[in-house]
Amino acid sequence: MISKILVIEDEAAIRRVLKKILSEENENYAVEEAEDGLVGIEKIKNEDYDLVLCDIKMPKMDGVEVLEATKKIKPEIPFVMISGHGDLETAVNTMKSGAFDYISKPPDLNRLLNTVRIALDRRELVTENTRLKKKVGKNxxxxxxxxxxxxxxxxxxxxxxxxxxxxxxxxxxxxxxxxxxxxxxxxxxxxxxxxxxxxxxxxxxxxxxxxxxxxxxxxxxxxxxxxxxxxxxxxxxxxxxxxxxxxxxxxxxxxxxxxxxxxxxxxxxxxxxxxxxxxxxxxxxxxxxxxxxxxxxxxxxxxxxxxxxxxALNDRREDIPLLVDYFTKKIAEEQGTHQKEFSDEAIKLLKDYDWTGNIRELRNVIERLIILGSDKIDKKDVELFASK
Structure with a gap:
């Protein structure tokens, strides 16, 4: 999986060094450059980056301003600030504003690579968590x-x-x-x-x-x-x-x-x-x-x-009709099929079933009945397809 990294740095020599180090470290690092904060912000607006390395002192727009502007438009992007000796206190303060970490100039190779790896790992986890959150309401x-x-x-x-x-x-x-x-x-x-x-x-x-x-x-x-x-x-x-x-x-x-x-x-x-x-x-x-x-x-x-x-499901059998209705709708939506009905006799039989596998077993049985049962699932379908 390709990780897109943006280096915002006004000194061309440092940009080249950072790009060379990162590109040689991992072939899956796609590194782009921006020569100042304004160019960096435009790139961030138009592209999706997994990580930004940003100098603090730059003309036109400094690194603190770039960080603050990015947090308003794409707060999920981790920022690693690049600080000169005199910027150290500012670099530490940027972490309170949402920066992931900072590295000092000239960059120590191991420190740089470890920081980048950890930041990208965290980014991947946050991305996955966001994806799961979108599913959580339904699932x-x-x-x-x-x-x-x-x-x-x-x-x-x-x-x-x-x-x-x-x-x-x-x-x-x-x-x-x-x-x-x-x-x-x-x-x-x-x-x-x-x-x-x-x-x-x-x-x-x-x-x-x-x-x-x-x-x-x-x-x-x-x-x-x-x-x-x-x-x-x-x-x-x-x-x-x-x-x-x-x-x-x-x-x-x-x-x-x-x-x-x-x-x-x-x-x-x-x-x-x-x-x-x-x-x-x-x-x-x-x-x-x-x-x-x-x-x-x-x-x-x-x-x-x-x-x-x-x-256990056996201790809350009165919930089974609600669960059957919920799973029937959900499975039909997942499979792109029409929603089947359950007869009253089928529901009664399901309520009397011994659910040793609890909710998980009930869902499996409902899915089996939807796939193999009649258009309107009745007592005969349950007796045929729900048996252990």
Missing amino acids: YQMIGESPQINTIKEMIEKVAPTDARVLITGSNGTGKELVAHWLHQKSDRSKGPMVEVNCAAIPSELIESELFGHVKGAFTSANKDRAGKFEAANGGTIFLDEIGDMSLTAQAKVLRALQENKIQRVGSDKDIKVNVRVVAATNKDLKKEIADKKFREDLYHRLAVILIKVP
């Missing part, structure tokens, strides 16, 4: 009017605006991820990133690097510095799904992050401050895991400030 709706679901909705309304940590429990397929997304979307952090980590899907030897990042050389395949999920979630929410599957070593580091709001990348002893809300989920009985010495009790109490238990 993360909480359907149901049962007492259990209404209780969860009321709790989310109370808890979401706070920074309280939340532990979501429930069987597989009940909708724990949906609750986590609602908490984020209704929080004051909703404009920040929501970063999801499936702790069960990451090998134990890689989980620390995934969460906290690593520095170059930390292990055999660590060929460059890499930011972790906690850094990516800075200012937003990190969702630790299936946290009961996390190794005890990683649990200890997560505990420290929660206690001190600091992390350390693997292979580094440098502290990095993070401002992250933690929402966790598990299908395990963590109190039993604690008794079996598989989960830290101190971490449990840090996470379980607010407990939300998501009920």
Whole structure:
């Protein structure tokens, strides 16, 4: 994937050096130049850049003005300021105005390349998060009017605006991820990133690097510095799904992050401050895991400030007609087909079904019935296609 980088610098020699360094570092860096702030702003208006390197002292329009103007039109573009010795204080102050970082003249090669890599990693994560947010309204709706679901909705309304940590429990397929997304979307952090980590899907030897990042050389395949999920979630929410599957070593580091709001990348002893809300989920009985010495009790109490238990579908059968209607519309929209109807007898049979797979299983059954069933799905279709 090509990363477009704009270098705004009035000294031609420095522009050439920066372009040469970046182009030789990575063939996927497409580097363009602008000789002053006015030219830079025009390019930013007309092109989409993944990163801007911008000098501070320039004629016509200085770097601070370029940064401020860009934040009004394309606030998502990360800025790395280029500062001379006398501009250092100004460079630091620009970070309060939204600059990602700064580098000093003459640029140190490693410092420059590391800053560019980290800024582009963050940009990629922000872009992905924005894309997911556009889908969240459709993909993360909480359907149901049962007492259990209404209780969860009321709790989310109370808890979401706070920074309280939340532990979501429930069987597989009940909708724990949906609750986590609602908490984020209704929080004051909703404009920040929501970063999801499936702790069960990451090998134990890689989980620390995934969460906290690593520095170059930390292990055999660590060929460059890499930011972790906690850094990516800075200012937003990190969702630790299936946290009961996390190794005890990683649990200890997560505990420290929660206690001190600091992390350390693997292979580094440098502290990095993070401002992250933690929402966790598990299908395990963590109190039993604690008794079996598989989960830290101190971490449990840090996470379980607010407990939300998501009920099994078998315990909220009155919501099944609403869920069937929702999935029928959604699947028809996704597949570009007409919406099928369900007879009252078909709905009744679905309400009596043993939903061991919960919401996830219900959706799969509805999709199967829409594909294979009659134009109006009746009892016979359900008996034929919904059986285990």
